[in-house]
Amino acid sequence: MSTRTATPPAAAGHAATTARPPAVSVAGAGKTFRIPHQQYSTLKERALHPFRSRSFDELRALDDVSLEVAEGEFFGIVGRNGSGKSTLLKCLAGIYGVDRGRVEVYGRLSPFIELGVGFNPELTARDNVLINAIMLGLSRKEARARFDEIIAFAELEEFLDLRLKNYSSGMHVRLAFSVAIQVDAEILLVDEVLAVGDAAFQQKCFEQFHRLKAEGRTILFVTHDMASVERFCDRAMLLERGRMVATGAPGDIARRYNELNFGRLAHTETAGEGARFGDRSAEILRTWVEDEGGERVTAVEQGTRCRTCFEIAFRTDVEDPVFAVTLRNEAGHTVLIVRSGTDGRPTGRYEAGETAVIRTGFEAWLAPSRYAVSPSVARPGAGADVLDSREDATSFIVHGAHAGGGILDLPFDLDVERS
Amino acid sequence: MSAHAAPRVHGPSAFGGGVRRFWNLTLTLAATEFKLRYFGSALGYLWTLMRPLMFFGVLYVVFTQVIRFGAGIEFYPVYLLTSIVLWTCFVEATGGSVTCLTDREGLLRKIRFPRMVVPLSVSLTALFNLGMNLIAVLVFALISGVRPRWTWFEMPVLVALLAVFATGVGMLLSALYVRYRDIAPIWEVTVQALFYASPVLYVAAQFKQFEAYALANPIAAILTQMRHAFIDPSAPTAAAAMGSTVALLVPLGIIAGVFGLGLWVFNREAPRIAENL
Numbered sequence: 231m232s233t234r235t236a237t238p239p240a241a242a243g244h245a246a247t248t249a250r251p252p253a254v255s256v257a258g259a260g261k262t263f264r265i266p267h268q269q270y271s272t273l274k275e276r277a278l279h280p281f282r283s284r285s286f287d288e289l290r291a292l293d294d295v296s297l298e299v300a301e302g303e304f305f306g307i308v309g310r311n312g313s314g315k316s317t318l319l320k321c322l323a324g325i326y327g328v329d330r331g332r333v334e335v336y337g338r339l340s341p342f343i344e345l346g347v348g349f350n351p352e353l354t355a356r357d358n359v360l361i362n363a364i365m366l367g368l369s370r371k372e373a374r375a376r377f378d379e380i381i382a383f384a385e386l387e388e389f390l391d392l393r394l395k396n397y398s399s400g401m402h403v404r405l406a407f408s409v410a411i412q413v414d415a416e417i418l419l420v421d422e423v424l425a426v427g428d429a430a431f432q433q434k435c436f437e438q439f440h441r442l443k444a445e446g447r448t449i450l451f452v453t454h455d456m457a458s459v460e461r462f463c464d465r466a467m468l469l470e471r472g473r474m475v476a477t478g479a480p481g482d483i484a485r486r487y488n489e490l491n492f493g494r495l496a497h498t499e500t501a502g503e504g505a506r507f508g509d510r511s512a513e514i515l516r517t518w519v520e521d522e523g524g525e526r527v528t529a530v531e532q533g534t535r536c537r538t539c540f541e542i543a544f545r546t547d548v549e550d551p552v553f554a555v556t557l558r559n560e561a562g563h564t565v566l567i568v569r570s571g572t573d574g575r576p577t578g579r580y581e582a583g584e585t586a587v588i589r590t591g592f593e594a595w596l597a598p599s600r601y602a603v604s605p606s607v608a609r610p611g612a613g614a615d616v617l618d619s620r621e622d623a624t625s626f627i628v629h630g631a632h633a634g635g636g637i638l639d640l641p642f643d644l645d646v647e648r649s
Numbered sequence: 650m651s652a653h654a655a656p657r658v659h660g661p662s663a664f665g666g667g668v669r670r671f672w673n674l675t676l677t678l679a680a681t682e683f684k685l686r687y688f689g690s691a692l693g694y695l696w697t698l699m700r701p702l703m704f705f706g707v708l709y710v711v712f713t714q715v716i717r718f719g720a721g722i723e724f725y726p727v728y729l730l731t732s733i734v735l736w737t738c739f740v741e742a743t744g745g746s747v748t749c750l751t752d753r754e755g756l757l758r759k760i761r762f763p764r765m766v767v768p769l770s771v772s773l774t775a776l777f778n779l780g781m782n783l784i785a786v787l788v789f790a791l792i793s794g795v796r797p798r799w800t801w802f803e804m805p806v807l808v809a810l811l812a813v814f815a816t817g818v819g820m821l822l823s824a825l826y827v828r829y830r831d832i833a834p835i836w837e838v839t840v841q842a843l844f845y846a847s848p849v850l851y852v853a854a855q856f857k858q859f860e861a862y863a864l865a866n867p868i869a870a871i872l873t874q875m876r877h878a879f880i881d882p883s884a885p886t887a888a889a890a891m892g893s894t895v896a897l898l899v900p901l902g903i904i905a906g907v908f909g910l911g912l913w914v915f916n917r918e919a920p921r922i923a924e925n926l
Contacts (some may be wrong), residue, residue, distance in 0.1 A: 263924060272831040320923075324761040327660025327920045341761040348756050352685055364677045365760060369669060 250300040251336065253417050253448040254322060258331035261292040261317055261472075291317040292328070293472045299450060299465075301337075301416075304443055306459040306466035306480060307452045308487050314472040315452045319343050319419050322450065337448075340415035342366055346406030351395035355386060358394050359409055366413045376412050384408035404431065411438050417448045436462060456484035456598075457633055488598065488629040489529050508618040511546040512607050515585070517623035519603065522591075530594045532630025532639060537591040540605040540623070544584045548609065550576040551617065553588045556604040557596075558622075565596060565637055571610065595640045596628045663765040663912075663919035671763050678770035683777045694781065701737045701782055705730050712850060722852055723881045727790045731879060732849040732872050734782045735808075739815050739868065740840060742775035746819030747826050747833050750922055757923045764919040768823045772816040779808065795880055803878040807871050810904060814867050817908030820915040827918065827925050848872050853890050864891045870900035 264286040292314045299305045309315045320326045321333055323343050348365045349358050359380055363373035381387055384404040394402065420439075439449055439462065453459060459466050459480045466483035468475040468490070476486050517540040521527050530536045538555050550571070557566040568590045570577050580586065588605070603626070606619035633639065664671065687694050709726055712718035722728065746768045750757065753767055791797075826832040847868040848855070853876075856863040864870045864887060874887040888894040918925075 273825075273829040273835065274831055320758075324661055325758060325923050333660075339761075342759055344759045347759040350681065350685070353681070357681075357684070361677055361681055364673050365756070365762070367670065370673055370677075 250302060252298050252334075253301045253303070253336055254297070254299040254450065255334040255336075256295060256297045256322070256331070257334075259292055259295045259318075259321060259328045259333055260290070260330035261314075261321060261326060262329050263289040263291055265289055290472050292321065294331070295469070295472070295474050296331075297467055297474070297477060299448060301448055302443065302446045303464045304439070304449045304451065304462055306463035306483070307450060307469065308454070308456070308459055308466055308483060309469035310454075310487075310490065312471075313469040315469055316343070316421060317472075318469065319421055319450065319452050323419050335417065337416035338414065339417045340366070340410075340413050340419055342410070342413075343419050343421045345410055346402060349394055349402070349406065352393060354391050354393055355381075355397070355405060356390050359405065362406070362409045363412065366409065367415070368413065380405075380408045380412055383411070400431070407431075407435060407438075411442070415447070417450070418442065419450050419452075421452045456487055456629075460484050485529070485531075485629050488627055505621045506619065508606070508608075508616040510618055512542050512544045512548060512551065512580075512617040514605055514607065514618045514620050514623065515541045515543055517541075517603055517605050517620065519624060519626040520589075527626065529627040529629055532598065532628050533593060533595055533641065535591055536594050536626070537589045538603050538605070538624075538626075539587055539589045541585060541587045542607055542618070544580045544582055544586075546582050548580045548617065550578065550610045551580065552608045552610050553577065554606045554608070555588075555590050556606070558602045558604070559597070559599045559637060560601075563637060565601065566592070568592070576610075594628050595638055597635075597637050597639050598627075598629050598633050600625050600627050661761065661764060661920050661923060663916040664763045666761070666763050671766060674762055674766045675770045675773060678766060679773035679777065682770070682774040686778075697778060698782060698785055701730075701734050702785070704737075705733050708733070708850060718851060723883070724790075724793060724795060727786075727793050727795055727880050728852065728876055729850070730789055731786050731875060732847075734779065734786050735811060735872065735875065736844065736847070736849050736868070737782070738775050738779040739811060741778060742772045742812070742815035743818045743822060743836065744840065745771040745775065746823045747836055748823075749819075750823050750827055751926055754926045757926060764922055765820070765915065768819045768915070769816065771823075772812060772819055775815065776808075776812055790880065798882065800878040800882065803874070807875050807878070810867070810901075811871050813908050814871075814904045817904070817911040820911030821907070824911075824915040824918040824922070827922055843868065852876065852884070854885070861891045861896065864896075865899045865903065867900040867904045870897070 265288075295314075295318060297305075307315050307318060317326065320343065321328050322335070323339065323341060325343070342365075346362070348362055350361070353361070356377075359377060360370075360373050363376070363380070364370060368376070381390065384401075384407070386401060386405060389397070389401065394405075397405070436458075439451075443449060451459075451463060463480045465478065466480045467477040468483050468486050470490060475490070476483060517538070518526050519528070519530065520537050520539055521530065522535045522537075527536070538557075540555070542553075552569060552571050554567060554569040556564055559565050570588075602622040603624045604619070604621045605623055607617045608619075609615045609617065630639070686697060709729060712729070713720075713725065749767050749771045750764075756762070757764070757767075822832055822836055843866075846863070847866055848863075849872065853860055853864060853869060853873040864873060870887045870891075873885070873890050876884045877886045887900075888897050891897060891899075
């Protein structure tokens, strides 16, 4: 196999799709599963009711899916649970046949979609490696020839004759991965393998994927993890209920995915969702989030400026009311409270019948999640009387590739000074 | 990179994927099963041998000491052991085939490989075991006074016929079991009936006037011919027992027919096996 120079990720990969020959071509693929109402039909039943047509539900796992993956591309397939990702991968792998459309594969395709398939816990690692390598497409001779390399990569030389049932799950995964990367496929299918193993092992996996990619192999990668899609894929596709929602740059697809995931939970205006209290001498009419241009949004890119806004109608005269907005993340943690009057400036006097819009702007250096916005207005002073407070009046999503793991993702610099 | 001639439009199938891979997989699966059985316990091989031997011991005592069924049959104990070992092979191959696809659900749902490998490997494992058991049979036969003859070379052919028959049944059962789960009890009962309808405990001559019809059963024909070729040259050949050589076409036809039917059904079901499991 000739090596091909590695292309820089994302942009170059995207542009190159038209130039390079396709590795995988799917056109209008559809797959329908029939789920019979009686789980196990028996011959007896068939004999007793020969003319009764069996009833079943139809599940459209894939519907009119088309995609072209060019040679050497790292292509991501994302979607929520049950969106048809794995079915698509199985159709590509030739484990399921499609009912409609066509699937064309140019070149040798890895025949497996999961690591460690066919491992037998009763056998030793030595036996399992040979068996698994043959299952994955190597000949017996090749399997034996690459045996040492496989074991070395997995760093399991000392445990060769241990039965697999005595392996830790980490060792298990390492062994499985080591076998899998020895397979001579030009096109690899990868289903969520990186959900397992520790961070160091995941890194090792991705290094291997990069090596394979540098060798000109094509990788189709199914995942939930948007961060790895943005880090590794040249292009990606979003599936929802068996249908293609979008295909494009990984950043866009990740954003669409987050919108899809959280979007239905977000609402643009107040509908009295959460608890509401206060004496209503002022009333919060609407709550929304807008971007810097004043456009209403439900999703905000991490680090960009946005504003939470709410409109108030005063029913009585109020002197120096305190306006506040609370942001809570999905876990219910209060992430931010913004309150007027903290700078010592009074907010002024409002008369009955007057309305006002309160805008709070900030840069959204928040971890990707959904945030609930709870506006409130109160009389000034300690033990303040709440005029109106609406819990979770609206919500918005912050999306972005940088999830540090904390509740905030502030821009930071890191400096190492060696003595 | 390989030259891209024609695109491969593909889906799962019974065969396909190259002869080498097919054979490699079949052999690997069968060898794994075999290994698991023999090395799983300390006395692996002994235990496998024990089953037919115990069965033989019980039947031997019952039919030579209690009922005296085998009286007047030359080398009855050798015949009994041979037929039991062959019968065990048939039962293992077919009985194991019933659930073989559902047992390997993990493989079938995660890896693309020719589906036919699965039932074939079950037959192959049964054949490995038969080979091991035949060693014991051979030793027992020689001790009992059976002398080697040229006709022993017929044995591989007879075993091959049995294997083809068992594989045909196995393909049929495994493919049908995916759809109809009551295949398992149905086959259990069928095997019981077949056991008594085949001359395992007795010899074909004891069918008397029904002998010609009873030997339409391929197993009966194979056992009868085996007796002639392996144990007792004075015993009738299958052809003689049926009355004519042409009549042999009936059991042979059944073997071919069952194999063909099994192949056809399995081939038809193969693309959808993974999703119907």
